[in-house]
Amino acid sequence: MPGFDPREPETYWGLFRRESRLAAVRRSMAITVSDPERTPDGLALDWTVTLDGAPTQYTLLRWDDIVRARFPRSNGRRLWEVPALWLRLLRVGYLRPFRREARRFARVIIGVHFIYLFLVVLSLAVAAGLAALAPVDARPWVFLAVPPLAYGILAVLMRVTRGKPFYVAHLVDDTAFTHDHASGADTRMRDRLDAFADIIRGAEGRASEIVVIGHSSSSFLGLEALDRVLTRDPEFGRRGTPVSFVSIGSVIPWITLDPRAIETRAALARVAASDAIVWLDVRAKWDWLSVHKRNPLSASKLPAPRAHRPVEIHVRIEDLIEPRIIARRKWNLFRMHFQLLMSSRDPEAFDYIVFVAGPEPVHGLIRRWRNVTEQPKGCAVAETDPD
Template sequence: MRVKRRHIIYVQGYDPRGLAQYYRMFRSELRKFAALYGLTCKVGRPAADDARAASWTIDTQGPDWQTRTRYDFLRWEDLIKADLEWPIWRTVTQALGIYIRLIFNGVLTRFRKAHWRFAAFISYPEFVLTMEALLSLGAATLFAAGLRFAGLPLLITLPAAAALFIALLGTLLKLLESRTYTLYLMSDTIFTWQYAHRQRPDWDQRIEQFARDLVATVRSSDADEIVVVGHSSGSFLGLEILMRALELDPEIGRRGPRLMLLTIGGNLPIVGFLPVSDGFRARLKRLAAEPSIHWVDCQSRKDVMNFYPFDPIAGHGIDVGAARRNPKIVNVRFRDIIAPENYNAFRRHFFRVHFQFVMANEQPNAYDFFMMVCGPLTLCDRFAHPATALAIATGDPATRDQAWSELEEPPIGVA
């Protein structure tokens, strides 16, 4: 089937930048995508009915196809910015407490076994905090020694040194935040822990509303396919929205457009591995065997912020036997997407690597976020026939005709 209309529902991760910056990035990357494949793309301005979501349209024309995409951007930035306004002491103490609990309840060990790079990444803020605390402690110790040398008593020296230590540590954390992202990553950890423990009713209420919106969208849409896209922490948030919609309407995947879940750069275990997350694992189990919804999970070894290689079902200790339908796991090689002359610089920046999942390719590849958003193939066809999908995107007219005919031929034994 050639997709003429598509509806994307994009669920961002724990990112405070929000709509304005995301839209600018999207528009810029769309231009790169169009140039790479020689396509014509026209993107509309975002329209926002309220603070919860915004949408825009993209019209894309290729040599023998044309699609219109509605792109919904679900918003959390108001909730995230409120978290980032916490006092530094509150963020640091809560994050440290959670990290210690992750060690003692065995979750950090499970992270390490599933993907040691992610375990190292989630430990990174505590490592930076330790280094900055040691520097502050060294300065405070020298200051205390100077006070003692001047003849001041311990009753004055110790409180003064302690005050200096706290002031220096807070200053270092704040001054270096634009380089280290320590406080931001700690806030992300705190949010995930609180969300899993049902301590974030603000997020739960918004997920409930997004789920109701999804049900209404499926019932009224004329799209050929509807794709819920979850990037980073949006992977588990998107899954939660979709499964809540399925609870509201068990027939949601059996009527109207084909309904898809696409998780990219996902980190489901940061919720799923917690002992308290029985409900989340139950939803994973249901989705694994749900025949009416198709789920594709894209992972990359180079991205330290996702789990690779990881089976989102078996990795959580879930076994549905022969009933399993989901997900289709796709390995994304960024080396094949980024131009060779840029790859060494690219690989050194973990946030840049993580966001490549939603940015334009520098080289044509079967994995191409904007082809999934704007291209003529369904998500299922794209990953079931990656070579054919690439031939349609880059081949000459004869190659494209052959590729289309291969896709449009019915399976053997089907009239």
């Protein structure tokens, strides 16, 4: 399950195929990736990855259409909704625990919103300055043009800062989606999670194991989908098909610290308590767009979790890409956020492609790492972030 991304699902297939070719060369493995195929209902994109003769079905669960309906929003909606959201979050005391638990991620989110505020003020200032240049006999009527002129200037500035390195529109709209989902205002996502739960549940008995992977915002959406499965079928995962949940680039406390996120917190608690589902959290303290300081339950002010719920591995960026590339990419926050979904340069380090399609079952890997008897080079298994 991908994060808040409006791109077509074939983009992820292309990324997976490219990284599979790199992994094959780096590890001297035979890896092939089939052409993608959209399901008739349009909810998923399927392909098969075959590693040394062993096939794995990879299904991308789609919600890119929901993202496109929300991003980019019109500037008029942002001008109304952003202040309303932050007034609510300030009123309920959200910011202090968010800054404490999320640390660098909170700096990014809050910083981007300050950039957005600066762009709004700058637009007004430039529009007022242009109006002041008008002939004296045109005043004061010319100042009536300031609001529409400022709106046009803001539209240009938002387009300019939409991509790297700022991603202003993306992160502002992503924040709005996250808190709308927390409050239940976004019903389309709820319906989509119901459909995802049916797809996941339908794989039981047909596969040797089921692995649900949630990247970025889908770290909490994946939990909610699995919780829906468990609610409908309490015996899910106990009939012989092992089930694993893998969160990568997790942002769980981003939503669960919102007092309105009652359903998400309940889903987090129930999945964490289920011994039918093993849970791995792949963490990277160099990823500024993830929350990795503490266990997500403790960070969400929920009762202390049982040991190894989730199992945590911490991945070093030096084992994934070369130092010269790190220097070039370190401030491209979205590119770094996707790094854990790519092949690693070190053949012995954590590698997403081999992790997904390798010969050892994912649930077996998680249980082995839980016992801390062996883990990938460059990974530390711990219950708290060493940073």
